[in-house]
Amino acid sequence: LPSHSYHPTLTGHRFATVLLPLAIQKPYTYSVPPEWQKEISFGKRVEVQFGRNKIYAGLVIELSEEKPEGLQPKPVLSVIDKDPILHPAQIKFWHWIARYYACTMGEIMAAALPAGLKLSSETLIVPSPFFEDHIGLLKGKEFLVAEALENREELSLEDIQKILGQKTVYPVIHSLLEKKLIFLKEELKRSYKPKKVSCVRLQEPFRSQPELLEEAFDMLSRATRQVEALMAFLQLEKKDKHVRKSAVYQKAQVNSSILKAMEKKGIFELYELEISRLGGYEDELTEAPELSEQQIRALDEIKGCFSEKNVCLLHGVTGSGKTRIYMELIRECIERGEQALYLLPEIALTTQLVNRLQRIFGDDISVYHSRLNNSERVEVWQEVAKGKPLIMGARSGLFLPFKKLKLIIVDEEHDPSFKQYDPAPRYHARDSAIYLATQLGAKVLLGTATPSLESYYNAKHKKYGLVEMPERFGGIDLPEMIIADKRKEAKDRKMQSHFTSLLIEAMQEALNKQEQVILFQNRRGYAPSINCNVCGWNQQCINCDVSLTYHKHSQNMRCHYCGYQSAIPSECPACGNQALHLQGFGTEKVEDELKIYLPEARIARMDFDTVRGKQAYAKLIHDFEERRIDILVGTQMVTKGLDFDNVGIVGILSADHLLQFPDFRASERAFQLITQVAGRAGRKNKGGKVIIQAFNPEHPVIQEAFHYNFQRFYRREIMERQSFHYPPFNRVITVTLKHKKPEVLNRAMQYYHHLVTQNWKPYVIGPSLPPIPRIRTYYLLQILIKLPANNQLLGPVKKHLQEAAVKTRAEDGCSQLRVSIDVDPY
DNA sequence: AGCACGCCGACT
DNA sequence: GTCGGCGTGCTC
Numbered sequence: 001l002p003s004h005s006y007h008p009t010l011t012g013h014r015f016a017t018v019l020l021p022l023a024i025q026k027p028y029t030y031s032v033p034p035e036w037q038k039e040i041s042f043g044k045r046v047e048v049q050f051g052r053n054k055i056y057a058g059l060v061i062e063l064s065e066e067k068p069e070g071l072q073p074k075p076v077l078s079v080i081d082k083d084p085i086l087h088p089a090q091i092k093f094w095h096w097i098a099r100y101y102a103c104t105m106g107e108i109m110a111a112a113l114p115a116g117l118k119l120s121s122e123t124l125i126v127p128s129p130f131f132e133d134h135i136g137l138l139k140g141k142e143f144l145v146a147e148a149l150e151n152r153e154e155l156s157l158e159d160i161q162k163i164l165g166q167k168t169v170y171p172v173i174h175s176l177l178e179k180k181l182i183f184l185k186e187e188l189k190r191s192y193k194p195k196k197v198s199c200v201r202l203q204e205p206f207r208s209q210p211e212l213l214e215e216a217f218d219m220l221s222r223a224t225r226q227v228e229a230l231m232a233f234l235q236l237e238k239k240d241k242h243v244r245k246s247a248v249y250q251k252a253q254v255n256s257s258i259l260k261a262m263e264k265k266g267i268f269e270l271y272e273l274e275i276s277r278l279g280g281y282e283d284e285l286t287e288a289p290e291l292s293e294q295q296i297r298a299l300d301e302i303k304g305c306f307s308e309k310n311v312c313l314l315h316g317v318t319g320s321g322k323t324r325i326y327m328e329l330i331r332e333c334i335e336r337g338e339q340a341l342y343l344l345p346e347i348a349l350t351t352q353l354v355n356r357l358q359r360i361f362g363d364d365i366s367v368y369h370s371r372l373n374n375s376e377r378v379e380v381w382q383e384v385a386k387g388k389p390l391i392m393g394a395r396s397g398l399f400l401p402f403k404k405l406k407l408i409i410v411d412e413e414h415d416p417s418f419k420q421y422d423p424a425p426r427y428h429a430r431d432s433a434i435y436l437a438t439q440l441g442a443k444v445l446l447g448t449a450t451p452s453l454e455s456y457y458n459a460k461h462k463k464y465g466l467v468e469m470p471e472r473f474g475g476i477d478l479p480e481m482i483i484a485d486k487r488k489e490a491k492d493r494k495m496q497s498h499f500t501s502l503l504i505e506a507m508q509e510a511l512n513k514q515e516q517v518i519l520f521q522n523r524r525g526y527a528p529s530i531n532c533n534v535c536g537w538n539q540q541c542i543n544c545d546v547s548l549t550y551h552k553h554s555q556n557m558r559c560h561y562c563g564y565q566s567a568i569p570s571e572c573p574a575c576g577n578q579a580l581h582l583q584g585f586g587t588e589k590v591e592d593e594l595k596i597y598l599p600e601a602r603i604a605r606m607d608f609d610t611v612r613g614k615q616a617y618a619k620l621i622h623d624f625e626e627r628r629i630d631i632l633v634g635t636q637m638v639t640k641g642l643d644f645d646n647v648g649i650v651g652i653l654s655a656d657h658l659l660q661f662p663d664f665r666a667s668e669r670a671f672q673l674i675t676q677v678a679g680r681a682g683r684k685n686k687g688g689k690v691i692i693q694a695f696n697p698e699h700p701v702i703q704e705a706f707h708y709n710f711q712r713f714y715r716r717e718i719m720e721r722q723s724f725h726y727p728p729f730n731r732v733i734t735v736t737l738k739h740k741k742p743e744v745l746n747r748a749m750q751y752y753h754h755l756v757t758q759n760w761k762p763y764v765i766g767p768s769l770p771p772i773p774r775i776r777t778y779y780l781l782q783i784l785i786k787l788p789a790n791n792q793l794l795g796p797v798k799k800h801l802q803e804a805a806v807k808t809r810a811e812d813g814c815s816q817l818r819v820s821i822d823v824d825p826y
Numbered sequence: 827a828g829c830a831c832g833c834c835g836a837c838t
Numbered sequence: 839g840t841c842g843g844c845g846t847g848c849t850c
Contacts, residue, residue: 022849026850027850030850051848054849071850073850074850168841171841813845815845816845
């Protein structure tokens with residue numbers, strides 16, 4: 001056939017592959033009606049029907065001319081977005097995550113898009129024109145529904161469930177539909193609405209010809225209030241392009257009827273202005289402080305390294321001023337007209353650091369984290385798409401629709417919260433950032449005082465650049481480390497409950513000098529369990545295989561895995577013994593007992609329980625900054641990125657606990673936590689001290705942290721990893737199967753294991769019971785896959801693991817089985 | 827995630 | 839008999 005055409009033909013895309021905001025395996029294909037073919041494009045959302053009546057906003061990820069075989073595509077109902085909400089690069093990134101982390105595109109869509117962009121319809125029932133004539137004839141449940149409909153105009157399925165007091169509502173609805181008394185209505189819920197304010201401006205000709213205003217004043221000569229309103233407006237207009245109605249009300253003491261009257265006279269015009277929900281930065285901007293010599297050198301080295309490599313690891317001790325270096329790189333990035341992403345562990349975002357950068361970059365920053373509401377997230381999304389220069393975000397910030405992202409900073413690179421555990425996608429933001437950057441031609445800076453073993457290994461082996469900053473900013477010494485031997489003090493009877501005399505005395509001394517104290521204990525609640533010392537009973541959670549933690553403050557027992565709560569047992573239900581005793585200690589107990597030993601100190605606690613409220617975290621930090629708190633007791637929260645001037649003592653109450661996790665990363669975590677929490681001491685003033693309490697002070701990790709000897713820690717730990725075939729030498733994948741019935745789970749695991757070992761026997765370890773074998777009423781079993789790093793088999797293995805999951809679920813009785821695959825389960 | 831359909835035990 | 843709960847399969 002000739003390639004030219006004699007008649008104009010439709011050149012649009014005729015079929016669209018659409019991702020739906022649902023937990024389903026694959027995308028679906030829809031046809032594109034002619035009227036939408038010009039409008040539709042990659043990355044826009046479309047309104048589509050899925051199933052019998054539901055309507056969703058799906059995302060177009062592919063367009064084609066060919067009709068797919070064996071499908072009868074439904075038509076796209078409309079194109080929702082004027083501009084794409086994503087660029088092709090993002091979808092390419094999603095595809096990579098789906099492959100690498102063995103998850104579905106739908107799961108990524110769920111994680112990536114803010115809720116406000118994931119729309120689905122709600123089914124509503126409304127009365128038909130025949131409704132009135134026939135209600136009289138109805139009886140029973142149909143009558144109840146009809147009666148409610150008479151008063152309410154429309155009912156949701158949930159309403160009907162409530163009216164009938166039962167879950168199944170379809171039989172009743174079908175019967176009413178058949179009798180043609182009702183209609184079903186499906187509408188996409190618009191969850192995001194721009195925020196608007198009412199404004200006032202002059203009507204023409206006054207707006208463009210202010211000299212004519214004389215006439216306006218003449219016209220109003222007898223209406224004094226209106227004259228006042230006009231004068232107020234003219235003053236306000238000098239300061240602000242858009243004058244708000246409310247501002248005029250306030251300034252001229254007038255109300256809406258006056259403005260309406262002036263609108264009729266042709267003077268004012270009222271209009272709605274879309275405004276942002278994201279508060280702008282209002283304070284003065286300041287210059288970043290001078291760079292130190294060390295910082296200048298480090299900056300040079302980083303830039304040198306970026307000329308050859310995409311990734312650079314910045315290893316700088318706590319307080320060396322890494323943030324100042326980020327600022328410089330970000331500034332240069334913004335000056336080139338590019339975008340930068342600053343990734344942080346969630347908890348570090350709500351605080352000091354954001355303010356610090358805002359003082360430099362002002363409104364060039366948007367912040368993206370879990371405390372934003374849905375509308376705010378959509379607005380950040382839109383700002384990023386428009387080219388906002390700097391985004392500070394938690395891990396999900398990676399998914400924002402950047403236009404020209406050229407720099408990603410992963411601060412606190414070692415932090416475990418960069419890895420998402422549940423639900424899928426179980427991705428690591430640091431590793432994903434490196435892929436994304438490579439794809440976009442961007443650079444990645446990993447910053448930390450305690451590099452992860454993987455990153456340091458990669459740097460040592462020249463995969464990443466490596467820049468070291470061994471000194472603190474301003475030549476301040478690293479805080480002095482002191483180990484308090486709990487075993488020895490216990491023997492000498494010098495311990496006061498969980499405090500060594502060394503720690504108590506040091507705290508007392510700090511308080512005398514008006515210095516502040518941070519205490520770290522890695523457990524919340526009062527005591528991790530209550531035990532019977534006769535028969536050994538302790539109270540377990542009804543949903544999980546863990547003991548309940550005693551919370552003194554709220555006077556109950558709680559499960560830290562599912563949130564289950566119960567009363568405090570007064571006696572042992574097994575043997576009737578009334579002398580139950582508390583085992584172990586958490587932050588509540590530390591706080592409580594401090595009040596006894598240091599009664600004059602002002603003590604506050606910072607853990608999951610005290611910072612649940614929206615502002616609680618910020619308030620605690622502020623109070624500590626303002627020195628309204630002397631001693632801050634907390635969990636990991638106190639280790640993350642806090643920067644206080646006046647901390648004289650940091651105490652680690654039980655270093656041994658940190659080493660007890662049943663995980664190959666326990667040592668790494670312990671070293672990082674001790675070093676990080678120690679880094680909170682003496683940041684501005686000299687002479688900060690860190691007191692590490694331990695029963696086993698000789699433990700190599702405690703010794704290495706004590707000597708600030710990262711190198712020795714690294715050498716020892718990397719050898720262990722090598723000899724036990726752990727990362728970075730081997731790749732690890734865990735597969736966890738979950739089911740409510742243990743017998744079904746056992747059978748399913750047997751089959752799954754059988755399928756996997758058929759092909760990959762040498763790499764499979766297990767099945768085994770995980771450390772907590774039952775969580776939230778689900779029984780768990782897992783297998784471990786270990787493969788040499790860079791192994792060609794990695795791809796096929798992951799694919800097979802996914803296929804085996806589908807096959808196992810297809811077995812009799814296994815449809816409720818849940819399979820989670822976790823690649824690099826750090 | 828819904829929604830339909832089929833199976834099965836509990837009750838009018 | 840039939841109502842309602844639950845498991846299973848399918849949706850372009």
